[in-house]
Amino acid sequence: MLLTVDIGNSHITLGVFDGEELCFTARMATDTKRTQDLYAVDINGIMELYHAQKEKIDGSIICSVVPEITASIARAIRKVIGIDSMILGPGIKTGVNIKIDNPAQLGADLVAGAAGALRLYSTPCIIFDLGTATTIFAIDRNGDFLGGSICAGVGITLDALATKTSLLPHVNIEKPKSPIGTNTVASMQSGLVYGTAAMMDGMAERFEEQLGEKALLIATGGLAATVLPACRREFIYNDNLLLEGMRFIWEKNQ
DSSP: OEEEEEEOSSEEEEEEEETTEEEEEEEEEOOTTSOHHHHHHHHHHHHHHTTOOGGGOOEEEEEESOHHHHHHHHHHHHHHHOOOOEEOSTTOOOOOEEOSSOGGGSOHHHHHHHHHHHHHSOSSEEEEEESSEEEEEEEOTTOEEEEEEEEEOHHHHHHHHHHHSSSOOOOOOOOOSOSSOSSHHHHHHIIIIIHHHHHHHHHHHHHHHHHTSOOEEEEESTTHHHHGGGOSSOOEEOTTHHHHHHHHHHHHTO
16 A cells, blocks of 8 residues: 655645555645654544554655655654655656756656646646646646646635735635625635636636647646636546656656
8 A cells, every 4th residue: 555645835635545546535734843743643643534554555655845844744654654755856757758947946746746647648738736826737748748837826815815905804715606796705706716717717728829739627736626617618627636646656666
């Protein structure tokens, strides 16, 4: 069995695979102030909650965009499960042909997402990852990772509105009845959800212009399920794309 760990800016997502089957996923809050012992307690509790047989887990891979806690998580896994983790980074075989100016600068999360997309879907494709940041990246028909775009995430936008203005409140991020909001909350929800959806539709069109052909559109990330119903283009939704990508990378390195 394989433990996959996606360390994001807001959440840490754990997934346990038994072969190709994803047995369960769980989330913890990302907190750079927590010690490895506290993370070990959390991981151990999650394993017990989902009745995972720790002695059967013989592999672990970590994808992290928060380097301050990567080592702590790896040591916590060592304490709980007794195995060393593969850290996704330079020197790891990924199967992704990266064409950006400096491949070493590419985030591990984008590499994992690209590996998942290349294994599961056809090319060309455009992947939208709606997390703390919204990242968009393109893979051409040859399977080459061309680059992409980084935008403020929906949550960051909401935090900016609520903290940088005097009268706008924090609201639930959910799709309102109409793009034309009739009160403050609905108007903010419209901007957050319909605005993000319009950006996704528009960026897909612009990426396709650069690719010179239509592309498969794939969405992942915590907020994708909320935004996709407001999109006009058709997207494939896979919330576990990065975990699947990590599994493929693990297998490629065995």
